[in-house]
Amino acid sequence: MDQAAGEGQLAVKLGRILREVRIRSGLSQRVLALRMAARGRGYRSVLCRLELGKIERPSVVLIADYLRACRAKFADIAEVLEDYVRQVPQAAKAAPEPVKPKRGERGSAVGERVERARRLIARRFRRRQLEEALYGVISAEKAKKLTSGELAAFCEFGRRRFGILERTRAKPERRQRQLEKEARRVQEFSLPGDLTQVIADAVDALFAEMERSGALDRLPDTRDFRPETKELRLGPVMRAEKRLEEEKRRRMQVQVRRRAAACALVKTDIAAEMEFERLGQRQRAWLLALIEEMFDIALRFDSEPEERDRRLRRLVAGSPRPGAARDLLRRFRAAFARRRALVPGRGGG
Secondary structure, rough: OOEEEHHHHHHHHHHHHHHHHHHHOOOHHHHHHHHHHOOOOOOOHHHHHHHHOOOOOOOHHHHOOOOOHOOHHHHEEEEEEEHHHHOOOOOHHHHOOEEEOOHHHHHHHHHHHHHHHHHHHHHHHHHHHOOOOOOHHHHOHHHOOOOHHHHHHOOOOOOOOHHHHEEEEEEEHHHHHHHHHHHHHHHHOOOOOHHHHHHHHHHHHHHHHHHHHHHOEEEEOOOOOOHHOOOOOOOHHHHHHHHHHHHHHHHHHHHHHHHHHHHHHHHHHHHHHHHHHHHHHEEEEEHHHHHHHHHHHHOOOOOOHHHHHHHHHHHHHHHHHHHHHHHHHHHHHHHHHOOOOHHHOOOOO
């Protein structure tokens, strides 16, 4: 019998003896809980678990309070305490674990780190060869005057295609599906198809050469390769990608500010025409909110006059004051036409 099973049997035996002591004293669990200084609601369930042996290691204070409330002594449970004391601790039974040598473990850990470093260097070397191949293709195609966005998209296409070829060496069917998916993704950018095919051919040729020469499986010696000895010549491309993202963010911020300014001017024109200072606060707030909704509809559907007019009429019909909304719509059309040049993406701005 192991220690856990022995402690469980002793807890059950202790609970049975304590229950007999309580019954001999003529006390119920509720009265016993009150005599034990009323430890709070639900304490009767603690006594029930103690008598059923559900508490494997009850505290000495709990047992002492229990015996004192029953007018009993520790001599009544001496047999159970003696059985517990005579048990041999489980730690004394178990044999000491042999000390394992650490030298072999340290050697294997160092070997794993060296292996990871060599694989990392190999990946960086293949990546540099890919970048140089892309640089050669792009340099030959400079006459086409690519924008920075097209340049970044072409470089990303080459990297993704090489990654697909490298990951799916053992799965040709999966490779074909991923290449077709990548081709569909590139079509969304409306890039020149001839240059896309040139880059794809260059990447495929580079991968085929690496696979034929065994460069994909060969791990270089860490002493024979120094990443800092070669300079990455696609640094300008990476800087162009960063400039493109910053330009997109700047244009978005400018459009948001110009749109807010145009909407504010439309509100100012209508407020001056309708003499907003004579209106109540609630009416002014309602009119300004309605102008913002009209401005948003006019801006989103400016190229679709029929849809724009339909949505504006529906907005007016659904307002709580259709008459005032129709008058506001008439004034809004005139103000929007005057400020049309300030709206982002329209003629004049």
